[in-house]
Amino acid sequence: MDRFAVIAPFGDYASDVMVQFLDADGVERLGSLARCWNEPFELASPVRSFAAFKGQKNFTGGYWAATSRSQVGYESWVERDAAMALDFDPAVVALASQPFRIAWWDGDRDREHTPDYFVRLMDGTGVVVDVRPNGLVDESTAEVFAFTARICEAVGWQFRHVGDLDQPYRVNLRWLARYRHRRCHREPVAEQLREVFAEPLPLFAGAERVGDRLAVLPVLYHLLWCHELAADLTEAPLGADTVVALSGRGRS
Template sequence: MTAHVEGPASAEDFEIEYVDTAGVRRRGPLSALWSVRFEVVRPERRFPSFRGQGNWCGWYWSATCGGHVGYESWLERDHLMLLDFDPLVTAVASQPFQVSWPGPDGKRVRHTPDFFVRRADGTALVVDVRPDERIEPRDAMKFAATAAACGLVGWDFVRVGAPEAVLMENVRWLAGYRHPRVHRPQVADRLVEAFGEGASLLAGARRVGDQIAVLPVLFHLLWQRVLAVDLHAGLLSASTRVGLGEVREGGGDAVASAVSASG
């Protein structure tokens, strides 16, 4: 959903406010601050928690970042999980900054995007999370203005809604095995060998050893994309076909972004 923006045409007209790694609040024009490493800043605002709250805030431990990243809804958490699963993403910050611009009435319009993403090639992506059915005209205007601001400094912008259900269920399952402590190098090597020509999930695991010990390592390799399945085809099961992935530990790949795949 897009909206026409009547407003700033220059990065000088957009103002950015953020909290740096030392906890100091900074402010200035986008033209001067666009090079800040927003992927490592502190959240621009606190995550509220109160009785009767309609949304669920929390902290997600990101394998990509090696630490916790905040979210303000289950939907934001899901997209944060997809970003964590995306091999092209190297860092994510939540509520990274507030962007503002002069509105038609002369008052400044303010908006805080949900995530700032740094990719492996150094490019940046700003993400807003909002379902289609919850976008009011003023929301659409803010998203369009934020997209325009991002375009002025070479950042990408995307507004995402509900991800594809089967993909999301599978990624949630694999995320339970994302922590490096799950990895067992000798078992991992044998799994890569077992699935070299492709095999069903459970049959391949059983070739390696006791499935209770092997399956967590298998799911970890799927999370890392060392092994691969079609996460859109159906829910993971014993008969799911598993093969070698395009990612190897320490390397990159050309897999499409999980944010794009989520629609």
């Protein structure tokens, strides 16, 4: 049985909503959500391009996701930070940007919406993510998000609205993301760090027990990114005195 072929509580929402997407082979497809909900949208190509032009107010680009080992597009720094946070989440195994376009009739007019991200969790659950700072969610946007949440519930997905990340978590996440690539993992340094931080220690002090601090820190930050080591990322920027400990929640 396909690992995504779970029983979904189909409803009228799913039957009436059309989904347009580019599958993993780049083939354009169209169908009802009730029929397409179990497609691997985390492998889909973006349904629209990420425009870049002189003078534009938003910043577009691509973020390399360590989770899916793929390029994930973004249309603002807020979306980029959201992609980083998803990539950092140990429950996430894959993600794709602009995964599909949904279209529906709201009783007065045709509507359509392209979510920002589709995420696949470790347990097989699909998650649709829309990114918008809370202060920019007007009445129309709130209606679209609410509708998207209802159709996600109808097919057994989750829906998340993500706004600006709080500081200093955002600062720490951006820093650790620099060390997300597997090339930052070096043995036996990683194993020595696991042994040293079996008991909580300040970040620099623990690194210096293993060897030259400048050589050890990239591996230490990589282990923090992979959740093999843990630190509080919400209270203050990472520094010499940040307490680090072995996590036991690591992922390869």
